[in-house]
Amino acid sequence: MRVNMEMNITEKFELSDGITILACEGYDPDFDVIGKNFHLIFCGEVRQTLKISGERILLNQKANLGQRAFEIRDIVLLSPEEARSGNWQLSAV
Amino acid sequence: MPGIMTRQFVKGLHYKTVYKILISLSGKSAYGVGRDHEGMQQKLVQLLLNKHIKVYKLSAIHYSKILMEQNNVLITNARTIDRVTHRSAENLLDKQLKLNLELCLILSARWKEKIRMDDQFWALAWYSRLTVVSGGALNTIVDSIVGLVKLGAVVIEGIYDASLYQLKIIGQLSQGEFAQVQRELTKLGVDAASDIDALQQHIKDGYEIIEPLLEDDKSRKILMDFLSGYVDSVPYVEKGAFAVSIPLEVLIALASMGAGTVVTASGSIRRLGQFSGHALELILDLSRTIKRFKQRIMVDAESPHRISSAIPAQPAITSPGTSGNMNVKGILTNKINMRSPTDLMGIEAASPKLISAISRKRDVVIAKPGSEELRMLDYFEAEASVGGINSTHILLRENPSRAAILEEFLHGTQTRLGITDRLGTTGLGSAETHVKDFMIRHQKMLGLSDEDVQILQILKDEGL
Numbered sequence: 001m002r003v004n005m006e007m008n009i010t011e012k013f014e015l016s017d018g019i020t021i022l023a024c025e026g027y028d029p030d031f032d033v034i035g036k037n038f039h040l041i042f043c044g045e046v047r048q049t050l051k052i053s054g055e056r057i058l059l060n061q062k063a064n065l066g067q068r069a070f071e072i073r074d075i076v077l078l079s080p081e082e083a084r085s086g087n088w089q090l091s092a093v
Numbered sequence: 094m095p096g097i098m099t100r101q102f103v104k105g106l107h108y109k110t111v112y113k114i115l116i117s118l119s120g121k122s123a124y125g126v127g128r129d130h131e132g133m134q135q136k137l138v139q140l141l142l143n144k145h146i147k148v149y150k151l152s153a154i155h156y157s158k159i160l161m162e163q164n165n166v167l168i169t170n171a172r173t174i175d176r177v178t179h180r181s182a183e184n185l186l187d188k189q190l191k192l193n194l195e196l197c198l199i200l201s202a203r204w205k206e207k208i209r210m211d212d213q214f215w216a217l218a219w220y221s222r223l224t225v226v227s228g229g230a231l232n233t234i235v236d237s238i239v240g241l242v243k244l245g246a247v248v249i250e251g252i253y254d255a256s257l258y259q260l261k262i263i264g265q266l267s268q269g270e271f272a273q274v275q276r277e278l279t280k281l282g283v284d285a286a287s288d289i290d291a292l293q294q295h296i297k298d299g300y301e302i303i304e305p306l307l308e309d310d311k312s313r314k315i316l317m318d319f320l321s322g323y324v325d326s327v328p329y330v331e332k333g334a335f336a337v338s339i340p341l342e343v344l345i346a347l348a349s350m351g352a353g354t355v356v357t358a359s360g361s362i363r364r365l366g367q368f369s370g371h372a373l374e375l376i377l378d379l380s381r382t383i384k385r386f387k388q389r390i391m392v393d394a395e396s397p398h399r400i401s402s403a404i405p406a407q408p409a410i411t412s413p414g415t416s417g418n419m420n421v422k423g424i425l426t427n428k429i430n431m432r433s434p435t436d437l438m439g440i441e442a443a444s445p446k447l448i449s450a451i452s453r454k455r456d457v458v459i460a461k462p463g464s465e466e467l468r469m470l471d472y473f474e475a476e477a478s479v480g481g482i483n484s485t486h487i488l489l490r491e492n493p494s495r496a497a498i499l500e501e502f503l504h505g506t507q508t509r510l511g512i513t514d515r516l517g518t519t520g521l522g523s524a525e526t527h528v529k530d531f532m533i534r535h536q537k538m539l540g541l542s543d544e545d546v547q548i549l550q551i552l553k554d555e556g557l
Contacts, residue, residue, distance in 0.1 A: 013468060015465055021469055054480055054481065057484065059476045059497055059501060063472065069469065
Protein backbone atom coordinates (compact mmCIF):
# COMPACT_ATOMS: atom_id res chain seq x y z
CA MET A 1 0.00 0.00 0.00
CA ARG A 2 1.38 3.38 -0.94
CA VAL A 3 1.76 5.71 2.02
CA ASN A 4 1.02 9.34 1.35
CA MET A 5 2.83 11.09 4.18
CA GLU A 6 3.51 14.81 3.88
CA MET A 7 4.90 17.42 6.22
CA ASN A 8 5.66 21.10 5.96
CA ILE A 9 9.15 22.52 6.22
CA THR A 10 9.40 25.50 8.55
CA GLU A 11 13.14 26.11 8.94
CA LYS A 12 16.50 24.88 7.76
CA PHE A 13 19.79 24.71 9.66
CA GLU A 14 23.14 23.75 8.20
CA LEU A 15 25.31 22.35 10.96
CA SER A 16 29.06 22.70 10.77
CA ASP A 17 29.62 18.97 10.29
CA GLY A 18 27.72 19.09 7.00
CA ILE A 19 24.41 17.76 8.25
CA THR A 20 21.26 19.68 7.39
CA ILE A 21 18.44 19.91 9.87
CA LEU A 22 14.95 20.51 8.55
CA ALA A 23 12.37 21.60 11.09
CA CYS A 24 9.03 20.17 10.03
CA GLU A 25 5.42 20.25 11.20
CA GLY A 26 2.20 18.57 10.21
CA TYR A 27 3.67 15.10 10.28
CA ASP A 28 1.91 11.86 11.12
CA PRO A 29 3.34 10.84 14.52
CA ASP A 30 2.70 7.17 13.77
CA PHE A 31 4.72 7.24 10.58
CA ASP A 32 8.34 6.25 11.03
CA VAL A 33 10.22 8.64 8.79
CA ILE A 34 13.77 7.65 9.70
CA GLY A 35 15.63 6.05 6.81
CA LYS A 36 12.83 6.90 4.38
CA ASN A 37 13.11 8.86 1.14
CA PHE A 38 11.08 12.03 0.64
CA HIS A 39 10.44 14.32 -2.29
CA LEU A 40 11.16 17.99 -1.71
CA ILE A 41 8.05 19.58 -3.22
CA PHE A 42 6.84 23.08 -4.09
CA CYS A 43 3.36 23.42 -5.61
CA GLY A 44 3.34 19.77 -6.61
CA GLU A 45 6.72 19.99 -8.33
CA VAL A 46 9.57 17.81 -7.12
CA ARG A 47 12.92 19.56 -6.80
CA GLN A 48 14.89 16.80 -5.13
CA THR A 49 14.67 13.44 -3.36
CA LEU A 50 16.08 13.37 0.15
CA LYS A 51 16.63 10.73 2.77
CA ILE A 52 15.92 11.48 6.43
CA SER A 53 18.81 9.86 8.25
CA GLY A 54 17.84 10.67 11.82
CA GLU A 55 16.24 13.03 14.25
CA ARG A 56 17.65 15.39 16.84
CA ILE A 57 16.46 14.87 20.40
CA LEU A 58 15.85 18.29 21.92
CA LEU A 59 16.33 18.58 25.64
CA ASN A 60 13.94 20.85 27.52
CA GLN A 61 12.42 22.19 24.29
CA LYS A 62 10.19 25.18 24.96
CA ALA A 63 9.35 26.60 21.53
CA ASN A 64 7.84 25.22 18.32
CA LEU A 65 6.66 22.18 20.21
CA GLY A 66 4.72 20.77 17.27
CA GLN A 67 7.83 20.58 15.16
CA ARG A 68 10.53 17.96 14.83
CA ALA A 69 14.14 18.34 13.75
CA PHE A 70 15.11 15.85 11.07
CA GLU A 71 18.69 15.17 10.04
CA ILE A 72 19.55 14.95 6.36
CA ARG A 73 23.00 14.06 5.12
CA ASP A 74 22.33 14.92 1.47
CA ILE A 75 22.93 18.46 0.21
CA VAL A 76 19.51 20.09 0.47
CA LEU A 77 18.70 22.35 -2.47
CA LEU A 78 16.61 24.74 -0.48
CA SER A 79 17.53 28.25 0.66
CA PRO A 80 16.77 29.36 4.23
CA GLU A 81 14.22 31.85 2.88
CA GLU A 82 12.45 29.12 0.92
CA ALA A 83 12.44 26.92 4.01
CA ARG A 84 10.88 29.67 6.09
CA SER A 85 8.26 30.53 3.44
CA GLY A 86 6.07 27.62 4.50
CA ASN A 87 5.54 26.68 0.86
CA TRP A 88 7.75 23.63 0.79
CA GLN A 89 6.82 20.10 1.78
CA LEU A 90 8.44 16.75 2.21
CA SER A 91 6.37 13.95 0.72
CA ALA A 92 7.16 10.28 1.31
CA VAL A 93 8.33 8.53 -1.84
CA MET B 94 32.93 -23.84 13.94
CA PRO B 95 32.90 -21.83 17.10
CA GLY B 96 36.27 -21.42 18.71
CA ILE B 97 37.26 -20.13 22.08
CA MET B 98 39.65 -17.31 22.60
CA THR B 99 41.16 -16.04 25.76
CA ARG B 100 43.70 -13.33 26.25
CA GLN B 101 47.28 -14.46 26.32
CA PHE B 102 47.34 -13.49 29.95
CA VAL B 103 43.76 -13.40 31.05
CA LYS B 104 43.67 -11.63 34.36
CA GLY B 105 46.90 -13.32 35.24
CA LEU B 106 46.39 -16.77 33.78
CA HIS B 107 48.63 -17.81 30.93
CA TYR B 108 46.76 -18.80 27.79
CA LYS B 109 48.43 -22.19 27.68
CA THR B 110 46.83 -23.06 31.00
CA VAL B 111 43.41 -22.15 29.69
CA TYR B 112 44.10 -24.10 26.53
CA LYS B 113 45.02 -27.17 28.51
CA ILE B 114 41.85 -26.91 30.53
CA LEU B 115 39.75 -26.59 27.41
CA ILE B 116 41.50 -29.53 25.78
CA SER B 117 40.71 -31.61 28.83
CA LEU B 118 37.08 -30.53 28.72
CA SER B 119 36.77 -31.60 25.13
CA GLY B 120 37.85 -35.09 26.18
CA LYS B 121 40.95 -35.11 24.03
CA SER B 122 44.29 -36.06 25.43
CA ALA B 123 46.49 -33.38 23.95
CA TYR B 124 49.49 -32.46 26.07
CA GLY B 125 48.53 -35.26 28.42
CA VAL B 126 46.04 -33.13 30.27
CA GLY B 127 42.90 -35.04 29.40
CA ARG B 128 43.12 -37.59 32.18
CA ASP B 129 41.64 -35.74 35.12
CA HIS B 130 38.58 -34.54 33.26
CA GLU B 131 36.38 -33.89 36.29
CA GLY B 132 39.09 -32.12 38.26
CA MET B 133 39.93 -29.87 35.37
CA GLN B 134 36.28 -29.06 34.81
CA GLN B 135 35.91 -28.00 38.43
CA LYS B 136 39.03 -25.93 38.11
CA LEU B 137 37.65 -24.17 35.04
CA VAL B 138 34.33 -23.46 36.72
CA GLN B 139 36.17 -22.04 39.69
CA LEU B 140 38.28 -19.83 37.47
CA LEU B 141 35.24 -18.58 35.59
CA LEU B 142 33.29 -17.86 38.76
CA ASN B 143 36.24 -15.97 40.17
CA LYS B 144 36.38 -13.89 36.98
CA HIS B 145 39.86 -15.24 36.57
CA ILE B 146 39.35 -15.92 32.91
CA LYS B 147 37.19 -14.44 30.23
CA VAL B 148 36.09 -16.69 27.40
CA TYR B 149 34.89 -15.37 24.08
CA LYS B 150 32.97 -17.45 21.56
CA LEU B 151 34.35 -16.74 18.12
CA SER B 152 34.53 -18.27 14.70
CA ALA B 153 37.75 -20.07 13.80
CA ILE B 154 38.72 -17.21 11.49
CA HIS B 155 38.18 -14.62 14.19
CA TYR B 156 40.17 -16.72 16.63
CA SER B 157 43.45 -16.44 14.80
CA LYS B 158 42.71 -12.92 13.60
CA ILE B 159 42.12 -11.51 17.06
CA LEU B 160 45.12 -13.18 18.60
CA MET B 161 47.29 -11.51 16.00
CA GLU B 162 45.57 -8.15 16.35
CA GLN B 163 48.33 -5.67 17.02
CA ASN B 164 46.10 -2.80 18.01
CA ASN B 165 44.21 -4.68 20.70
CA VAL B 166 46.12 -3.64 23.76
CA LEU B 167 44.46 -6.24 25.94
CA ILE B 168 45.77 -9.11 23.87
CA THR B 169 49.44 -8.98 24.48
CA ASN B 170 52.18 -11.38 23.69
CA ALA B 171 55.90 -11.12 23.28
CA ARG B 172 55.75 -11.71 19.53
CA THR B 173 53.36 -8.80 19.00
CA ILE B 174 55.50 -6.53 21.12
CA ASP B 175 58.64 -7.47 19.22
CA ARG B 176 56.94 -6.67 15.97
CA VAL B 177 55.79 -3.21 17.00
CA THR B 178 58.99 -2.46 18.88
CA HIS B 179 60.99 -2.62 15.69
CA ARG B 180 59.06 0.27 14.25
CA SER B 181 60.09 3.13 16.46
CA ALA B 182 61.25 3.93 19.94
CA GLU B 183 58.49 6.54 20.03
CA ASN B 184 55.78 4.01 19.26
CA LEU B 185 52.80 4.59 21.49
CA LEU B 186 51.36 1.14 20.93
CA ASP B 187 54.67 -0.47 21.81
CA LYS B 188 54.68 1.31 25.15
CA GLN B 189 51.07 0.37 25.81
CA LEU B 190 51.74 -3.29 25.08
CA LYS B 191 54.82 -3.37 27.27
CA LEU B 192 52.92 -1.82 30.14
CA ASN B 193 50.07 -4.28 29.70
CA LEU B 194 52.46 -7.21 29.72
CA GLU B 195 54.11 -6.00 32.93
CA LEU B 196 50.72 -5.47 34.58
CA CYS B 197 49.59 -8.93 33.49
CA LEU B 198 52.68 -10.42 35.10
CA ILE B 199 51.78 -8.68 38.37
CA LEU B 200 48.27 -10.12 38.23
CA SER B 201 49.61 -13.52 37.31
CA ALA B 202 51.72 -13.60 40.46
CA ARG B 203 48.83 -12.35 42.57
CA TRP B 204 46.48 -15.02 41.31
CA LYS B 205 48.80 -17.80 42.35
CA GLU B 206 48.68 -16.40 45.89
CA LYS B 207 44.93 -15.82 45.79
CA ILE B 208 44.16 -19.36 44.70
CA ARG B 209 46.41 -20.73 47.42
CA MET B 210 44.82 -18.56 50.12
CA ASP B 211 41.27 -19.12 48.89
CA ASP B 212 41.80 -22.87 48.84
CA GLN B 213 42.97 -22.69 52.46
CA PHE B 214 40.03 -20.48 53.37
CA TRP B 215 37.33 -22.67 51.84
CA ALA B 216 38.88 -25.74 53.40
CA LEU B 217 38.12 -24.31 56.85
CA ALA B 218 34.99 -25.20 58.80
CA TRP B 219 32.21 -22.63 58.33
CA TYR B 220 32.57 -21.16 61.86
CA SER B 221 36.31 -20.70 61.33
CA ARG B 222 35.61 -18.96 58.03
CA LEU B 223 33.41 -16.42 59.80
CA THR B 224 36.23 -15.58 62.20
CA VAL B 225 38.72 -15.16 59.39
CA VAL B 226 36.41 -12.91 57.37
CA SER B 227 35.47 -10.68 60.27
CA GLY B 228 39.16 -10.21 60.95
CA GLY B 229 39.97 -9.79 57.30
CA ALA B 230 37.21 -7.29 56.63
CA LEU B 231 39.08 -4.74 58.69
CA ASN B 232 41.97 -5.00 56.34
CA THR B 233 40.88 -2.72 53.51
CA ILE B 234 44.23 -1.17 52.73
CA VAL B 235 46.33 -4.07 51.59
CA ASP B 236 49.42 -2.91 49.69
CA SER B 237 48.93 0.76 50.53
CA ILE B 238 50.38 3.15 53.07
CA VAL B 239 47.86 3.67 55.85
CA GLY B 240 48.26 7.43 56.24
CA LEU B 241 47.99 8.04 52.51
CA VAL B 242 44.87 5.92 52.15
CA LYS B 243 43.30 8.21 54.73
CA LEU B 244 44.40 11.19 52.68
CA GLY B 245 42.90 10.10 49.36
CA ALA B 246 43.36 8.35 46.04
CA VAL B 247 42.62 8.61 42.34
CA VAL B 248 39.15 7.14 42.25
CA ILE B 249 37.85 5.66 39.03
CA GLU B 250 34.15 5.08 38.52
CA GLY B 251 32.30 3.57 35.61
CA ILE B 252 29.08 5.13 34.39
CA TYR B 253 27.57 2.93 31.73
CA ASP B 254 30.42 2.81 29.25
CA ALA B 255 32.37 5.90 30.32
CA SER B 256 34.96 6.02 33.03
CA LEU B 257 35.15 9.08 35.20
CA TYR B 258 38.15 9.61 37.36
CA GLN B 259 39.27 12.20 39.82
CA LEU B 260 41.88 12.87 42.41
CA LYS B 261 40.05 12.71 45.71
CA ILE B 262 41.67 14.30 48.72
CA ILE B 263 39.45 13.23 51.55
CA GLY B 264 41.42 14.06 54.64
CA GLN B 265 44.37 15.89 56.16
CA LEU B 266 47.52 14.50 57.68
CA SER B 267 48.65 15.43 61.14
CA GLN B 268 52.38 16.02 61.69
CA GLY B 269 52.62 12.63 63.39
CA GLU B 270 50.93 10.85 60.48
CA PHE B 271 53.10 12.76 58.01
CA ALA B 272 56.25 11.62 59.77
CA GLN B 273 55.00 8.04 59.60
CA VAL B 274 54.18 8.38 55.89
CA GLN B 275 57.62 9.89 55.31
CA ARG B 276 59.30 6.94 57.00
CA GLU B 277 57.29 4.40 55.00
CA LEU B 278 57.95 6.16 51.70
CA THR B 279 61.67 6.30 52.40
CA LYS B 280 61.64 2.62 53.29
CA LEU B 281 60.01 1.90 49.92
CA GLY B 282 62.68 3.86 48.08
CA VAL B 283 60.56 6.92 47.28
CA ASP B 284 61.86 10.43 47.82
CA ALA B 285 59.60 11.56 50.65
CA ALA B 286 58.71 15.23 50.76
CA SER B 287 60.24 17.46 53.42
CA ASP B 288 56.89 18.88 54.56
CA ILE B 289 53.17 18.44 54.00
CA ASP B 290 53.00 21.19 51.36
CA ALA B 291 55.73 19.53 49.34
CA LEU B 292 53.93 16.21 49.69
CA GLN B 293 50.75 17.72 48.27
CA GLN B 294 52.76 19.18 45.39
CA HIS B 295 54.21 15.71 44.72
CA ILE B 296 50.68 14.32 44.62
CA LYS B 297 49.62 16.96 42.08
CA ASP B 298 52.72 16.36 39.96
CA GLY B 299 52.12 12.62 40.03
CA TYR B 300 48.51 13.09 39.02
CA GLU B 301 49.68 15.09 36.02
CA ILE B 302 51.72 12.05 35.00
CA ILE B 303 48.89 9.54 35.38
CA GLU B 304 46.22 11.79 33.84
CA PRO B 305 47.35 11.47 30.19
CA LEU B 306 46.91 7.69 30.52
CA LEU B 307 43.41 8.12 31.89
CA GLU B 308 42.54 10.47 29.03
CA ASP B 309 43.83 8.11 26.36
CA ASP B 310 41.34 5.40 25.43
CA LYS B 311 43.68 2.44 25.07
CA SER B 312 45.92 3.34 27.98
CA ARG B 313 42.90 3.83 30.23
CA LYS B 314 41.59 0.45 29.15
CA ILE B 315 44.87 -1.16 30.17
CA LEU B 316 44.88 0.56 33.54
CA MET B 317 41.20 -0.17 34.21
CA ASP B 318 41.59 -3.80 33.23
CA PHE B 319 44.56 -4.10 35.56
CA LEU B 320 42.97 -2.26 38.49
CA SER B 321 39.71 -4.19 38.30
CA GLY B 322 41.71 -7.40 37.82
CA TYR B 323 43.73 -6.47 40.88
CA VAL B 324 40.55 -6.14 42.94
CA ASP B 325 39.41 -9.53 41.64
CA SER B 326 42.73 -11.02 42.64
CA VAL B 327 42.47 -9.97 46.27
CA PRO B 328 42.12 -13.12 48.39
CA TYR B 329 38.60 -13.60 49.72
CA VAL B 330 39.59 -12.98 53.31
CA GLU B 331 41.20 -9.63 52.49
CA LYS B 332 38.56 -8.24 50.19
CA GLY B 333 36.97 -5.74 52.57
CA ALA B 334 36.08 -2.48 50.87
CA PHE B 335 38.39 -2.61 47.90
CA ALA B 336 37.71 -0.08 45.16
CA VAL B 337 39.19 0.62 41.76
CA SER B 338 41.64 3.34 42.68
CA ILE B 339 45.25 4.40 42.46
CA PRO B 340 46.78 5.15 45.86
CA LEU B 341 48.60 8.39 46.47
CA GLU B 342 52.01 6.82 47.03
CA VAL B 343 51.95 5.77 43.37
CA LEU B 344 51.49 9.43 42.41
CA ILE B 345 54.26 10.50 44.76
CA ALA B 346 56.62 7.90 43.32
CA LEU B 347 55.74 8.93 39.77
CA ALA B 348 56.41 12.56 40.64
CA SER B 349 59.80 11.61 42.09
CA MET B 350 60.63 9.52 39.05
CA GLY B 351 59.50 12.32 36.75
CA ALA B 352 61.78 14.73 38.53
CA GLY B 353 64.63 12.26 38.30
CA THR B 354 64.90 11.84 42.06
CA VAL B 355 64.52 8.11 41.77
CA VAL B 356 67.28 7.04 39.42
CA THR B 357 66.03 3.63 38.48
CA ALA B 358 62.66 2.87 39.88
CA SER B 359 62.86 -0.82 39.15
CA GLY B 360 66.07 -0.92 41.14
CA SER B 361 65.09 1.19 44.13
CA ILE B 362 61.32 0.57 44.23
CA ARG B 363 60.27 -3.02 44.13
CA ARG B 364 56.61 -2.56 44.77
CA LEU B 365 54.29 0.39 45.37
CA GLY B 366 50.53 0.22 45.68
CA GLN B 367 49.39 -2.24 43.06
CA PHE B 368 52.38 -1.57 40.83
CA SER B 369 55.91 -2.87 40.46
CA GLY B 370 58.78 -0.42 40.06
CA HIS B 371 59.13 -1.46 36.43
CA ALA B 372 55.42 -0.84 35.82
CA LEU B 373 55.83 2.68 37.22
CA GLU B 374 58.74 3.29 34.87
CA LEU B 375 56.61 2.12 31.96
CA ILE B 376 53.72 4.35 33.09
CA LEU B 377 56.01 7.36 33.22
CA ASP B 378 57.41 6.53 29.80
CA LEU B 379 53.94 6.05 28.33
CA SER B 380 52.71 9.29 29.89
CA ARG B 381 55.57 11.23 28.33
CA THR B 382 54.93 9.62 24.96
CA ILE B 383 51.22 10.50 25.06
CA LYS B 384 52.11 14.10 26.00
CA ARG B 385 54.55 14.30 23.10
CA PHE B 386 51.86 12.95 20.77
CA LYS B 387 49.45 15.57 22.00
CA GLN B 388 51.97 18.36 21.54
CA ARG B 389 52.63 17.19 18.02
CA ILE B 390 48.89 17.10 17.37
CA MET B 391 48.42 20.65 18.63
CA VAL B 392 51.14 21.85 16.28
CA ASP B 393 49.77 19.86 13.39
CA ALA B 394 46.39 21.55 13.27
CA GLU B 395 45.97 20.85 9.58
CA SER B 396 45.56 17.09 10.02
CA PRO B 397 42.36 16.61 12.00
CA HIS B 398 41.96 12.99 10.92
CA ARG B 399 45.38 12.15 12.29
CA ILE B 400 44.27 13.48 15.61
CA SER B 401 41.51 10.97 16.09
CA SER B 402 43.51 8.03 14.80
CA ALA B 403 46.65 8.81 16.78
CA ILE B 404 44.95 9.28 20.12
CA PRO B 405 41.36 8.06 20.03
CA ALA B 406 40.69 9.48 23.46
CA GLN B 407 41.53 13.00 22.39
CA PRO B 408 38.49 14.93 23.60
CA ALA B 409 36.33 15.79 20.62
CA ILE B 410 35.03 19.06 22.01
CA THR B 411 34.60 21.24 19.00
CA SER B 412 33.17 24.63 18.38
CA PRO B 413 31.19 25.25 15.23
CA GLY B 414 32.76 27.92 13.14
CA THR B 415 36.30 27.12 14.19
CA SER B 416 38.64 25.10 12.04
CA GLY B 417 39.12 21.80 13.66
CA ASN B 418 38.51 18.24 14.45
CA MET B 419 34.85 17.68 13.84
CA ASN B 420 34.17 13.98 13.64
CA VAL B 421 32.02 13.27 10.60
CA LYS B 422 30.81 9.73 10.46
CA GLY B 423 29.09 7.51 7.89
CA ILE B 424 25.40 7.34 7.23
CA LEU B 425 23.24 5.34 9.57
CA THR B 426 19.70 5.84 10.65
CA ASN B 427 18.30 6.20 14.10
CA LYS B 428 14.74 6.10 15.31
CA ILE B 429 14.44 8.66 18.02
CA ASN B 430 11.65 11.00 18.83
CA MET B 431 12.20 11.98 22.45
CA ARG B 432 11.21 15.31 23.84
CA SER B 433 11.30 17.12 27.13
CA PRO B 434 9.03 20.13 26.50
CA THR B 435 9.45 22.02 29.71
CA ASP B 436 11.23 25.00 31.11
CA LEU B 437 12.88 22.97 33.81
CA MET B 438 16.56 23.25 33.11
CA GLY B 439 19.43 21.68 34.99
CA ILE B 440 21.01 23.80 37.72
CA GLU B 441 24.40 22.31 38.55
CA ALA B 442 26.98 23.32 35.91
CA ALA B 443 28.94 20.59 34.13
CA SER B 444 32.64 20.64 34.98
CA PRO B 445 35.21 20.76 32.16
CA LYS B 446 36.36 17.34 33.37
CA LEU B 447 32.91 15.83 32.92
CA ILE B 448 32.61 17.34 29.44
CA SER B 449 36.06 16.00 28.64
CA ALA B 450 35.17 12.51 29.92
CA ILE B 451 32.01 12.40 27.83
CA SER B 452 33.88 13.78 24.82
CA ARG B 453 35.98 10.66 24.85
CA LYS B 454 32.88 8.67 24.01
CA ARG B 455 30.80 11.17 22.05
CA ASP B 456 31.27 14.07 19.69
CA VAL B 457 30.53 17.02 21.91
CA VAL B 458 29.93 20.37 20.24
CA ILE B 459 29.54 23.62 22.16
CA ALA B 460 27.27 25.94 20.18
CA LYS B 461 29.05 29.29 19.82
CA PRO B 462 27.32 32.62 19.18
CA GLY B 463 26.60 33.10 15.48
CA SER B 464 26.68 29.39 14.66
CA GLU B 465 23.87 27.45 13.02
CA GLU B 466 23.97 25.09 15.98
CA LEU B 467 23.05 27.88 18.38
CA ARG B 468 20.43 29.22 16.00
CA MET B 469 18.81 25.78 16.01
CA LEU B 470 18.85 25.51 19.81
CA ASP B 471 17.40 29.04 20.04
CA TYR B 472 14.71 28.23 17.48
CA PHE B 473 13.48 25.32 19.57
CA GLU B 474 14.47 27.07 22.81
CA ALA B 475 16.14 23.82 23.77
CA GLU B 476 18.83 23.36 26.40
CA ALA B 477 20.75 20.78 24.40
CA SER B 478 20.34 18.30 21.59
CA VAL B 479 21.57 14.87 20.65
CA GLY B 480 21.52 13.17 17.27
CA GLY B 481 23.76 11.55 14.70
CA ILE B 482 24.72 7.93 14.48
CA ASN B 483 23.37 6.12 17.53
CA SER B 484 22.87 9.49 19.23
CA THR B 485 26.58 10.14 19.56
CA HIS B 486 26.58 13.79 18.48
CA ILE B 487 25.84 16.00 21.48
CA LEU B 488 25.17 19.69 21.00
CA LEU B 489 25.36 21.91 24.06
CA ARG B 490 25.01 25.55 24.88
CA GLU B 491 27.97 27.26 26.50
CA ASN B 492 28.23 26.46 30.21
CA PRO B 493 25.89 23.45 30.00
CA SER B 494 24.29 21.92 33.05
CA ARG B 495 25.59 18.65 34.44
CA ALA B 496 22.17 17.06 34.12
CA ALA B 497 21.85 18.09 30.47
CA ILE B 498 25.14 16.60 29.31
CA LEU B 499 24.63 13.43 31.33
CA GLU B 500 21.13 12.92 29.98
CA GLU B 501 22.26 13.45 26.39
CA PHE B 502 25.14 11.07 26.95
CA LEU B 503 22.89 8.43 28.46
CA HIS B 504 20.43 8.72 25.57
CA GLY B 505 23.23 7.58 23.30
CA THR B 506 23.92 4.61 25.53
CA GLN B 507 20.22 3.76 25.57
CA THR B 508 20.16 3.77 21.79
CA ARG B 509 23.21 1.54 21.61
CA LEU B 510 21.75 -0.91 24.12
CA GLY B 511 18.43 -1.04 22.29
CA ILE B 512 16.54 0.48 25.23
CA THR B 513 15.16 3.27 23.06
CA ASP B 514 13.76 0.80 20.55
CA ARG B 515 12.37 -1.39 23.32
CA LEU B 516 10.69 1.28 25.46
CA GLY B 517 9.78 3.85 22.86
CA THR B 518 10.61 7.50 23.05
CA THR B 519 7.68 9.33 24.56
CA GLY B 520 5.39 9.10 27.57
CA LEU B 521 5.55 7.34 30.91
CA GLY B 522 7.68 4.22 30.89
CA SER B 523 9.56 5.36 27.79
CA ALA B 524 13.30 5.72 27.36
CA GLU B 525 12.91 9.27 28.72
CA THR B 526 11.49 7.90 31.96
CA HIS B 527 14.15 5.20 32.04
CA VAL B 528 17.04 7.62 31.74
CA LYS B 529 15.67 9.98 34.38
CA ASP B 530 14.99 7.09 36.69
CA PHE B 531 18.59 5.97 36.23
CA MET B 532 19.88 9.48 36.94
CA ILE B 533 17.77 9.86 40.07
CA ARG B 534 18.84 6.48 41.41
CA HIS B 535 22.48 7.28 40.75
CA GLN B 536 22.39 10.88 41.94
CA LYS B 537 25.48 10.46 44.07
CA MET B 538 27.53 8.67 41.45
CA LEU B 539 26.60 11.23 38.79
CA GLY B 540 27.22 14.12 41.19
CA LEU B 541 23.78 15.69 40.70
CA SER B 542 22.48 18.27 43.15
CA ASP B 543 19.22 17.81 45.06
CA GLU B 544 17.65 20.55 42.92
CA ASP B 545 18.60 18.72 39.73
CA VAL B 546 17.07 15.53 41.09
CA GLN B 547 13.85 17.37 41.99
CA ILE B 548 13.63 18.65 38.42
CA LEU B 549 14.32 15.20 37.03
CA GLN B 550 11.63 13.76 39.29
CA ILE B 551 9.05 16.28 38.02
CA LEU B 552 10.02 15.58 34.40
CA LYS B 553 9.86 11.85 35.03
CA ASP B 554 6.45 12.04 36.71
CA GLU B 555 5.13 14.01 33.76
CA GLY B 556 6.44 11.38 31.37
CA LEU B 557 8.75 13.91 29.72
